[in-house]
Amino acid sequence: MGLLRVGIVGLGNIARKAWLPVVATASQWEVAGAWSPNQQKAREVCAGYRIPCMGSLRELAAVCDAVFVHTSTASHYAVVSELLQAGVHVCVDKPLAESLSDAQRLVEMASLRKLTLMVGFNRRFAPLYRELKTHMDGAASLRIDKHRTDSVGPQDLRFTLLDDYLHVVDTALWLNGDRAHLQSGMLQTNDDGEMLFAEHHFACEHRQITTAMHRRAGSQRETVRLVTDGAVYEVNDMRDWQSEQGGIMTRRPVPGWQSTLAQRGFEGCARHFIECVSNQTAPETSGEQAILAQSLVDRLWREAMSE
Template identity: 60%
Template sequence: MRKLRIGVVGLGGIAQKAYLPVLSQAKAWTLSGGFSPNQPRAQVICDSYRFPCFAQLDALANACDAVFVHSSTESHFAVVSQLLNAGVHVYVDKPLAANLELAEQLLELAERRGKMLMVGFNRRFAPLYRQLKQSLSAPSSIRMDKHRSDSIGPQTVGFTLLDDYLHVVDTALWLANGQAKLIDGQIDCNEQQQLVYAEHQFACGQTRVTTAMHRRAGTQREVVQAVDMGAWYQVSEMRQWQQEQGGSLSELPVPGWQTTLAQRGFEGAISHFIDCVSNQTAPETSGEQAILAQRFIARLLTAQ
């Protein structure tokens, strides 16, 4: 049986830090090639990982069954459209497209072409977040904070909400596991219309969900807290677990063998997509799940 042929489009920071270290350890697949408009740079990266460098996107598509897309958000619609039309399954970094209308068009195209289109919300595959989701029975509240030490600007509020705050909204609503309704919130910007602070409250059935991000909080901290029936949970940095029940606080040790890419969900997301392509099953972050958080971000921007 022929191994699955995997390609990579976009060979910048995220590809080099989070994806190529995993994809290059080919097991049930073959890393068949990469493509980037910056050919000299692309050639160096491809050579370092010992896989072919393609000069054209269509040539890469012809040599692959599935492609991971890590190009700029602005290029997602054109790149993903070309790959889907070429008959290739696609995994693409969040957000799916630069705006909601284009994202919906890509979902429709994938359905028409009968191809898988998965958005890379890696936090949904972080082991401790998955453990938390499985542990919750009837949560009253879930709060997720993802702050930055000093990252106000230079991009506008719209870019930051879609590029970074999107992760917070998607993860928190996924943990709540219900139909979400936006209740209230605030977005604070400076005079240059750059995001300083965002906080929003959602209702998911009986669960109140709060998301928050400060761009100059003096910390890079990411924390999720959940209050459940008879239990309190906290997950910090996707690697530290605390749980309190009956007045007794317990912690789980961080597995010494677990890599940072595994802790942050990248290994899980990659494996999930490849398994779905191999077994012809729908990815968890496809269809409506691929744009659920983006729908809310679009509403927040409209209300600005």
């Protein structure tokens, strides 16, 4: 078997910043082409990376074994279902689909066709988060804060929960290693229904889990703090590691050789998808796994709407 033929759908901001630098420059697979609804922008981006620019999604699917999807959330179901029907393995940005029912249909479609369907939760592949996960045994509390400098609106509460807060909830569930029971929480919105602040408390056996996000905190910081029996660990922005044991504080410098995309898990996520397709193994962020976090976020939104 030759090199895996990989394609890219959607060439917007997130694709250009986070995925193209990884996917388009690797030698372990062949980039067969890319397609985006904005054909003018697609031709410009493809020319910069020397990637064939396809005229349609069908044309791209015909020359690919696996495809990374970076289109809008509203288009996920239509794009991913067409690729799966064409027999192509898919890695799609979160959330899997705009609605839970559509997400479930995609999972069933991939299962029926025995195709890999993975959701690109990059934080699960951030090296420091993966290391932190090894210290979860005996942990009493886990807290994740992901704040924004000034990002209130213009989208509504549901959009922000699915677009951004979903990362926080999924990372907490993954680090915990099990489903957690929602105990309490709050969602604050402005008069236009745009999210201002969210904080939720979950429990799993003897462990307390907290997720929080403020959309106008004056800070773009992401912090994970883990308190265990004998140690406290803290990771800031997926790059700074700090631990305290026996009153001794240890801080680790960021490896000079490690790129930002590797630190934030994009590189590991892309490679994991390709390995799963090549080896026919189940991805860590399968469609079924992605639905767990999306179901919980959907519940938070519905409960907020009913108040």
